[in-house]
Amino acid sequence: MPLDPMQLEPAFWPFLIATVVKMLVVFTLYMVVVAYSTLAERKVSAWIQDRHGPNRVGPWGLFQVLADGVKNFVKEESMPGDVNRPTFLLAPAIAFTMALTAWAVIPFGAPLPTPWGKIDLIVADAPIGVLYPLAITSLGVYGIVLAGWSSNNKYSLLGGLRASAQMVSYEVAMGLSVVAVLLLMGNVSLPQVVALQAAGGWNVVLLSVAAFVFMVSAFAETNRVPFDMAEAESELIAGYHSEYSAMKFSMFFIAEYANMLTASAMFATLFLGGWDIPFTDWDTTGPATVAKALATFAIFAAKIGAFMLFFIWIRWTLPRFRYDQLMSLGWKFMLPVALAYIVIVSTGMLLLDIAGVTRGSGAYLLAFLGLNVVLMGLLFVILDRGRLISPASSRLDRARVDRLRAVAAGRSSIAAGEVR
Amino acid sequence: MAVTKTIEVALSTTGLGPDGRPIRIPLGAEGLTSAPPSLEPELEGEHMLINIGPQHPATHGVLRLVLELDGETVVRCIPHVGYLHCGFEKIGEYRQYNQIIPWTDREDYLNSMGNNVAFALGAERLFGIEITARCTVLRVMAMELSRIISHLVWLGTTCIDIGAFTPFLWCFQERENVYKLLEGWTGARLTTSGSRVGGMIADVPSGWTDGLRAFLRQFPKTLDEVDRMLTRNAIWVGRTVGIGVMTPEEAINYGLSGPMLRASGVAYDVRKDVPYLDYETYDFDVPVGTNGDVYDRFLVRFEELRQSVRILEQALARLPEGPVDVDDPRVILPPKHKATSEMESMIHHFKLVMEGPRPPIGEAYVPVESPKGEKGYYFVSDGTAKPVRWRIRPPSYVNLSAIPRMVEGHLLSDVIAINASIDIVMGEIDR
Numbered sequence: 112m113p114l115d116p117m118q119l120e121p122a123f124w125p126f127l128i129a130t131v132v133k134m135l136v137v138f139t140l141y142m143v144v145v146a147y148s149t150l151a152e153r154k155v156s157a158w159i160q161d162r163h164g165p166n167r168v169g170p171w172g173l174f175q176v177l178a179d180g181v182k183n184f185v186k187e188e189s190m191p192g193d194v195n196r197p198t199f200l201l202a203p204a205i206a207f208t209m210a211l212t213a214w215a216v217i218p219f220g221a222p223l224p225t226p227w228g229k230i231d232l233i234v235a236d237a238p239i240g241v242l243y244p245l246a247i248t249s250l251g252v253y254g255i256v257l258a259g260w261s262s263n264n265k266y267s268l269l270g271g272l273r274a275s276a277q278m279v280s281y282e283v284a285m286g287l288s289v290v291a292v293l294l295l296m297g298n299v300s301l302p303q304v305v306a307l308q309a310a311g312g313w314n315v316v317l318l319s320v321a322a323f324v325f326m327v328s329a330f331a332e333t334n335r336v337p338f339d340m341a342e343a344e345s346e347l348i349a350g351y352h353s354e355y356s357a358m359k360f361s362m363f364f365i366a367e368y369a370n371m372l373t374a375s376a377m378f379a380t381l382f383l384g385g386w387d388i389p390f391t392d393w394d395t396t397g398p399a400t401v402a403k404a405l406a407t408f409a410i411f412a413a414k415i416g417a418f419m420l421f422f423i424w425i426r427w428t429l430p431r432f433r434y435d436q437l438m439s440l441g442w443k444f445m446l447p448v449a450l451a452y453i454v455i456v457s458t459g460m461l462l463l464d465i466a467g468v469t470r471g472s473g474a475y476l477l478a479f480l481g482l483n484v485v486l487m488g489l490l491f492v493i494l495d496r497g498r499l500i501s502p503a504s505s506r507l508d509r510a511r512v513d514r515l516r517a518v519a520a521g522r523s524s525i526a527a528g529e530v531r
Numbered sequence: 532m533a534v535t536k537t538i539e540v541a542l543s544t545t546g547l548g549p550d551g552r553p554i555r556i557p558l559g560a561e562g563l564t565s566a567p568p569s570l571e572p573e574l575e576g577e578h579m580l581i582n583i584g585p586q587h588p589a590t591h592g593v594l595r596l597v598l599e600l601d602g603e604t605v606v607r608c609i610p611h612v613g614y615l616h617c618g619f620e621k622i623g624e625y626r627q628y629n630q631i632i633p634w635t636d637r638e639d640y641l642n643s644m645g646n647n648v649a650f651a652l653g654a655e656r657l658f659g660i661e662i663t664a665r666c667t668v669l670r671v672m673a674m675e676l677s678r679i680i681s682h683l684v685w686l687g688t689t690c691i692d693i694g695a696f697t698p699f700l701w702c703f704q705e706r707e708n709v710y711k712l713l714e715g716w717t718g719a720r721l722t723t724s725g726s727r728v729g730g731m732i733a734d735v736p737s738g739w740t741d742g743l744r745a746f747l748r749q750f751p752k753t754l755d756e757v758d759r760m761l762t763r764n765a766i767w768v769g770r771t772v773g774i775g776v777m778t779p780e781e782a783i784n785y786g787l788s789g790p791m792l793r794a795s796g797v798a799y800d801v802r803k804d805v806p807y808l809d810y811e812t813y814d815f816d817v818p819v820g821t822n823g824d825v826y827d828r829f830l831v832r833f834e835e836l837r838q839s840v841r842i843l844e845q846a847l848a849r850l851p852e853g854p855v856d857v858d859d860p861r862v863i864l865p866p867k868h869k870a871t872s873e874m875e876s877m878i879h880h881f882k883l884v885m886e887g888p889r890p891p892i893g894e895a896y897v898p899v900e901s902p903k904g905e906k907g908y909y910f911v912s913d914g915t916a917k918p919v920r921w922r923i924r925p926p927s928y929v930n931l932s933a934i935p936r937m938v939e940g941h942l943l944s945d946v947i948a949i950n951a952s953i954d955i956v957m958g959e960i961d962r
Contacts, residue, residue, distance in 0.1 A: 160700035265581050269603070269943070336694060337766055346947050348588060430766045431694025433944045434603060 121228025186357035198261035206254025210369035220408035270350020285328035287449035305385030375418035592957030615961035623921035627887030657895035681902035730856030771826035775949035789904025795823030801900035887916030
């Protein structure tokens with residue numbers, strides 16, 4: 112059987128050139144998507160709030176992001192007095208860079224065949240895989256902390272303190288939820304995680320609880336409502352970036368959306384099968400084709416888009432937690448749940464292995480599905496009743512709310528000094 | 532001359548001078564006997580002083596709160612007011628009664644129509660005027676519509692303060708609908724100046740009641756939506772329950788009124804207890820809380836919105852035909868066509884405009900239930916066309932006085948929630 116050069120691994124120089132091209136393409140695409148996710152945020156919030164949203168610049172407001180970009184470039188940079196100048200300038204750069212760098216290890220499509228060999232659609236297939244984005248996003252907190260500290264502003268300082276505590280706390284829960292994934296997949300390489308999910312079912316089904324913990328932590332990691340302590344417009348007046356203007360502010364802004372995008376991509380890769388197209392084996396078997404690469408890239412983009420939409424939807428629906436509630440949710444709820452889940456998952460795997468059920472088989476999938484349904488039921492119906500995450504009436508039962516809402520039937524007068 | 536009433540008054544505050552007229556109250560005569568206390572407290576240990584306001588998105592105007600923080604816990608709170616002082620009360624001493632009404636728009640600007648009516652009620656007691664049946668019902672509508680506006684703004688801004696942006700815009704859309712109604716009636720949205728001594732600026736235009744009916748049909752649906760978003764939302768409940776608690780005793784001792792007082796469990800509503808504008812004939816309930824925390828204030832105000840809808844429906848059903856203004860030439864201008872064709876009417880018009888209506892010597896105060904609490908305008912008249920003293924009883928001011936008691940020991944985020952729950956309007960506080 113003659114070897115098709117398009118299905119082979121590329122040689123050194125094509126590989127190097129392809130990597131550079133991939134970096135450029137990913138960076139460009141990423142920046143455009145980040146810019147347009149700000150437009151998406153404004154449009155979706157407008158739909159939720161019965162407004163129109165931006166609709167003046169270009170058709171359907173599509174050029175609004177360009178106008179915003181130009182505005183931020185040409186605006187006057189203000190530098191408040193008594194700031195720590197090097198740190199003040201460094202902070203947005205750190206936040207921005209770390210948000211962009213995290214994307215490097217995420218596979219975004221099936222391999223693309225070219226005359227010079229088969230190119231993997233991933234910027235760097237690093238062997239440390241999933242640990243890399245976790246490490247890089249943790250570094251991003253330095254941007255926020257340094258910004259808060261160097262601004263010489265009490266509000267910024269409080270915002271920076273809150274952000275650091277919050278991101279460190281939820282980093283733990285997020286890391287532990289990823290551990291469950293790594294246990295099941297047996298590999299930290301993200302292309303391998305995608306391949307195993309394509310073969311043996313998505314992790315959102317196999318590891319629902321880990322997916323839930325990861326999702327909540329992702330909201331906290333990206334400082335989004337209901338965890339936007341660090342900004343808390345109505346309390347801290349934009350928090351850590353109060354004192355920033357023009358492009359420096361814009362870099363924080365880009366970093367926030369870039370982090371959202373990275374978190375979405377991580378969720379899609381770890382729990383939603385990455386670029387795997389569901390209910391078909393066409394994309395993962397057989398020789399690589401351009402059509403497969405494009406289709407898988409499209410489905411990956413769709414998964415990210417859906418999760419971004421979820422981010423936005425939540426932001427315009429929920430109020431904000433208080434700082435102490437946030438911390439107790441992180442340490443007293445998320446962390447124990449993630450820890451217990453690791454134990455349960457590994458026990459389950461061991462039992463299934465002893466029972467002789469092979470990995471990736473239907474029985475394996477069903478067993479884990481059943482386990483997760485039971486655990487989710489336990490979590491939301493029994494353990495969390497009257498706690499933080501239950502959908503409603505967390506601290507007040509229905510009867511008490513109704514009693515509070517009941518209007519006073521008897522009348523009393525202040526003159527009589529009668530107090531109900 | 533239609534209705535004239537002699538009023539028995541006791542001049543409690545001023546007394547009569549040798550000419551038989553009330554003595555002008557000297558302002559600032561006491562003087563400062565000691566140096567004003569330092570505005571910034573001495574800090575203990577590692578505490579941090581943080582200044583919220585006067586420019587801050589959550590202070591609802593130009594309130595300044597100086598907070599001493601231990602970490603994020605409030606150790607001490609010192610509110611500073613006065614940044615918006617305009618001297619409304621002093622200006623009022625140089626205006627005829629009807630000319631003061633535009634100033635009442637501008638103090639509690641969310642409740643301008645209600646203020647106009649409250650002012651007119653007080654002035655009419657001073658003049659001894661009984662208003663017409665149609666005017667009474669129209670004024671009830673004016674007061675309840677402005678209560679809806681005020682509570683909607685409170686609800687929306689509280690949502691923003693606690694971090695939920697969306698209900699804010701839903702509320703403001705409904706507020707816009709009420710403003711359209713008020714604009715159709717008075718020609719202005721915010722500064723309505725809708726009442727006059729003895730009547731209203733105008734009768735409602737034709738078709739206005741249909742507009743109100745349409746609003747009352749659709750408004751409860753929006754309320755239900757906001758209710759679904761907030762009332763049983765775990766985060767909302769967690770942020771508001773047990774925050775800023777005032778016991779009934781404390782609430783009375785601080786002089787709180789309105790929803791603040793009722794949320795603490797004291798069932799005092801001026802509309803029920805000291806009825807005016809025939810409120811005793813309307814069928815509505817007064818919601819009363821039990822805990823006196825931010826959540827109960829939210830529930831009380833939310834229920835008041837529904838009760839306002841009930842009152843408005845009854846007012847629409849009973850709105851009688853007839854004149855709006857009283858037939859009292861002392862205060863009401865003659866019709867325009869007569870003023871331009873009959874000499875007597877023209878002179879009457881001229882005298883009323885140039886000299887203004889003259890009340891008898893005396894003083895008057897009529898409390899009303901404003902959205903923020905018990906509000907009233909106090910007049911002292913020496914028989915001239917301008918009041919000797921005109922004073923506002925501002926519920927926001929009294930309610931705000933309890934903020935140090937409520938916030939101390941809570942977190943910084945709670946300060947914002949508590950401040951929002953007081954429902955202050957700085958125009959009314961600083962006057």
